[in-house]
Amino acid sequence: NAGVTQTPKFQVLKTGQSMTLQCAQDMNHEYMSWYRQDPGMGLRLIHYSVGAGITDQGEVPNGYNVSRSTTEDFPLRLLSAAPSQTSVYFCASRPVNTGELFFGEGSRLTVL
Amino acid sequence: EDQVTQSPEALRLQEGESSSLNCSYTVSGLRGLFWYRQDPGKGPEFLFTLYSAGEEKEKERLKATLTKKESFLHITAPKPEDSATYLCAVQAFSSGTYKYIFGTGTRLKVLA
Numbered sequence: 001n002a003g004v005t006q007t008p009k010f011q012v013l014k015t016g017q018s019m020t021l022q023c024a025q026d027m028n029h030e031y032m033s034w035y036r037q038d039p040g041m042g043l044r045l046i047h048y049s050v051g052a053g054i055t056d057q058g059e060v061p062n063g064y065n066v067s068r069s070t071t072e073d074f075p076l077r078l079l080s081a082a083p084s085q086t087s088v089y090f091c092a093s094r095p096v097n098t099g100e101l102f103f104g105e106g107s108r109l110t111v112l
Numbered sequence: 113e114d115q116v117t118q119s120p121e122a123l124r125l126q127e128g129e130s131s132s133l134n135c136s137y138t139v140s141g142l143r144g145l146f147w148y149r150q151d152p153g154k155g156p157e158f159l160f161t162l163y164s165a166g167e168e169k170e171k172e173r174l175k176a177t178l179t180k181k182e183s184f185l186h187i188t189a190p191k192p193e194d195s196a197t198y199l200c201a202v203q204a205f206s207s208g209t210y211k212y213i214f215g216t217g218t219r220l221k222v223l224a
Binding site: 004040041042043044045056058090092099100101102103104105106 | 116143144146148153154155156157158161199201203209210211212213214215216217
């Protein structure tokens with residue numbers, strides 16, 4: 001059982017470049033979300049979705065876009081990368097009626 | 113302001129030396145408190161959910177407890193393989209939606 005799969009695991013970008021982090025889950029979870037993890041800070045919510053076609057902003061949404069066209073996929077787009085977006089990004093999902101999050105293995109992004 | 117604070121930031125134990133990790137929280141509308149384990153380079157892995165004061169959950173050498181203001185993760189006779197970062201999170205109801213607030217974690221190192 002694959003669970004939550006994130007790609008790529010590592011990425012280096014130059015300031016101003018755009019890219020998409022991919023996230024797919026095979027557990028039929030309605031809820032999907034993106035977090036960033038920075039040293040000395042707790043996981044911070046970027047965007048989330050409670051089902052196909054429904055997305056909303058989290059705590060730190062600026063500079064990121066999301067869409068949810070299927071239950072399985074929830075890509076995160078960086079529109080114009082900035083050094084402040086250097087971080088480890090985690091995708092997480094859960095059934096809508098429980099609180100337990102299932103995380104992917106993370107995508108480490110460096111913006112030069 | 114909703115907040116989750118974990119202590120200590122880091123903890124070194126000898127194998128077999130029991131100890132406790134603390135997670136204190138100030139949130140309104142608490143729905144649940146969660147403990148996760150995170151190994152280096154990996155995503156957080158779910159351990160426990162606690163819903164009400166007085167509740168306890170156990171798994172192998174780990175036991176989680178909850179009061180109205182804090183939670184403890186007790187580690188009994190730890191082994192080197194228990195070395196990881198332990199994250200605490202609360203799910204709270206705020207502004208018409210449920211949100212997660214993560215602590216910054218406790219880095220545990222168990223020495224053989």
